[in-house]
Amino acid sequence: MKMNQKNTLLVELKSIAPMVASINNKMPQQLPLGYFETFAEKILVLVKQQSEGINDGNELNDIAPLLNQLSRKPVQSLPQGYFESFSLSLPKQQSTVVKMPLMRKWMTYASAAIVASILVTVGFLYTDKSNLSFDYEQYSKINISSAINNLSEDELVNYLNSASSLNVSNATIDAELINEYEGNFRNIEDDEMLQYLNENGEKPIKKAS
Amino acid sequence: MVGLIKPFEYLLVIILQNSLMFIEDQALVVQFKSASTKEAAYTNLVKKYQEKLYWHIRRMVVEHEDANDVLQNTFIKVWNGLASFREDSQLYTWLYRIATNECLTFIEQIKRKSVINFDDIAEDFSNKVKADANFDANRLEWKLQVAIQQLPEKQRVVFNLRYYDEMPYEEMSQVLDTSVGALKASYHHAAKKIEEFIKNS
Numbered sequence: 025m026k027m028n029q030k031n032t033l034l035v036e037l038k039s040i041a042p043m044v045a046s047i048n049n050k051m052p053q054q055l056p057l058g059y060f061e062t063f064a065e066k067i068l069v070l071v072k073q074q075s076e077g078i079n080d081g082n083e084l085n086d087i088a089p090l091l092n093q094l095s096r097k098p099v100q101s102l103p104q105g106y107f108e109s110f111s112l113s114l115p116k117q118q119s120t121v122v123k124m125p126l127m128r129k130w131m132t133y134a135s136a137a138i139v140a141s142i143l144v145t146v147g148f149l150y151t152d153k154s155n156l157s158f159d160y161e162q163y164s165k166i167n168i169s170s171a172i173n174n175l176s177e178d179e180l181v182n183y184l185n186s187a188s189s190l191n192v193s194n195a196t197i198d199a200e201l202i203n204e205y206e207g208n209f210r211n212i213e214d215d216e217m218l219q220y221l222n223e224n225g226e227k228p229i230k231k232a233s
Numbered sequence: 234m235v236g237l238i239k240p241f242e243y244l245l246v247i248i249l250q251n252s253l254m255f256i257e258d259q260a261l262v263v264q265f266k267s268a269s270t271k272e273a274a275y276t277n278l279v280k281k282y283q284e285k286l287y288w289h290i291r292r293m294v295v296e297h298e299d300a301n302d303v304l305q306n307t308f309i310k311v312w313n314g315l316a317s318f319r320e321d322s323q324l325y326t327w328l329y330r331i332a333t334n335e336c337l338t339f340i341e342q343i344k345r346k347s348v349i350n351f352d353d354i355a356e357d358f359s360n361k362v363k364a365d366a367n368f369d370a371n372r373l374e375w376k377l378q379v380a381i382q383q384l385p386e387k388q389r390v391v392f393n394l395r396y397y398d399e400m401p402y403e404e405m406s407q408v409l410d411t412s413v414g415a416l417k418a419s420y421h422h423a424a425k426k427i428e429e430f431i432k433n434s
Contacts, residue, residue, distance in 0.1 A: 029399055029401075030399065033395065033396075033399055037396070037424060040420075040421050040424040040425060041424040041425055041427065041428035042428075043428045043431060043432065044377070044396075044424055044427050044428050044431070047373045047374060047377050048373075048374055049396060049397060050374065051288055051291070051292070051374075051397070052365075052367060052369075052372065052374040052375055052378065053291065053297075053365055053367070053378075054365075054366070054367055055297065056297065060280075060283055060284055060287075063279070063283050063304075064276050064279040064280045064283065065276075066305075067279055067305060067308045067309070068272060068275065068276055068279075070305060070309060071275070071308070071309055071312040071313075074309060074312075
């Protein structure tokens with residue numbers, strides 16, 4: 025296979041540069057003797073050093089070569105048998121754990137409950153409940169159309185002026201729409217009004233006699 | 234019929250040889266990924282490819298000391314990267330790729346350190362060839378070495394891989410991340426330039 029591949033390459037090169045094809049392609053440079061015999065072992069040592077992060081001293085050679093020549097053994101002396109007799113002495117006394125008295129715990133819970141109940145009660149008492157109830161019975165007795173007929177024109181005008189200035193949930197109300205709605209309400213019969221109130225009210229409303 | 238058998242046998246031999254090499258390399262990678270056989274696998278891999286990679290590097294950087302440095306850097310990168318080798322290319326092309334990149338990096342460093350342009354670099358490398366103890370200007374093999382140094386780096390790599398390593402264009406394409414067509418054109422130009430240089434020298 026190699027011979028055939030070689031032949032293919034030779035044919036190719038002959039077609040491009042016949043003179044180059046005729047040259048022996050063996051490298052003329054020499055190698056140090058035994059270079060490849062020891063290379064694999066050397067490179068393994070290098071990669072292991074790199075993995076273990078060992079400094080082989082080359083770095084120090086560039087910065088301070090004298091330091092590389094000094095011994096790295098400590099020069100200070102130790103008392104004889106120091107490490108043989110070395111032991112950790114732990115304190116015998118344990119720190120006391122202070123428990124909170126049970127009575128005091130219950131007192132704390134009770135006082136918190138009292139404060140909470142006071143706040144709820146106050147809040148309940150001082151809330152304005154007048155707006156919450158709606159006396160349907162009282163209003164069901166009113167004859168709406170006759171009551172409106174009894175109103176004077178000035179009263180109606182005043183009512184309309186005050187109603188138009190009301191801010192209904194931040195929505196701008198078209199004046200034309202207001203007039204349309206007022207017109208529509210005038211056309212609603214009492215029976216229809218009562219039926220509407222009954223369907224949507226909380227208490228059944230009886231028709232006024 | 235007999236005429237058909239021989240090419241078939243030849244094809245079978247190529248496939249078998251490539252398969253064996255592939256299986257052997259795969260085994261090395263698997264052994265490398267296991268802690269107990271990592272070092273042995275690495276040593277075997279280095280011994281298998283050291284010579285090929287050395288000469289590939291030496292042809293680019295010329296001097297033995299530089300080639301030794303670049304070869305060491307190459308194998309250190311192999312040690313660091315082999316565990317995550319994806320095996321989507323052959324181990325052999327992966328190794329050549331690392332070695333080539335290390336060569337080009339080395340040459341770039343020389344250019345940056347000396348602040349010289351390409352023509353001077355070519356002259357520099359030619360001088361290194363001529364500085365070899367065994368240099369003989371009359372021998373065509375030495376003239377070829379000097380001529381190769383006249384080429385731009387990438388063209389030099391292409392020529393060396395095809396001429397010395399007899400690498401198929403498809404494999405070279407994986408090493409250099411260049412199309413087969415571009416490589417063929419590059420080799421064509423390189424061979425022509427070398428011949429021109431030798432004729433004129």
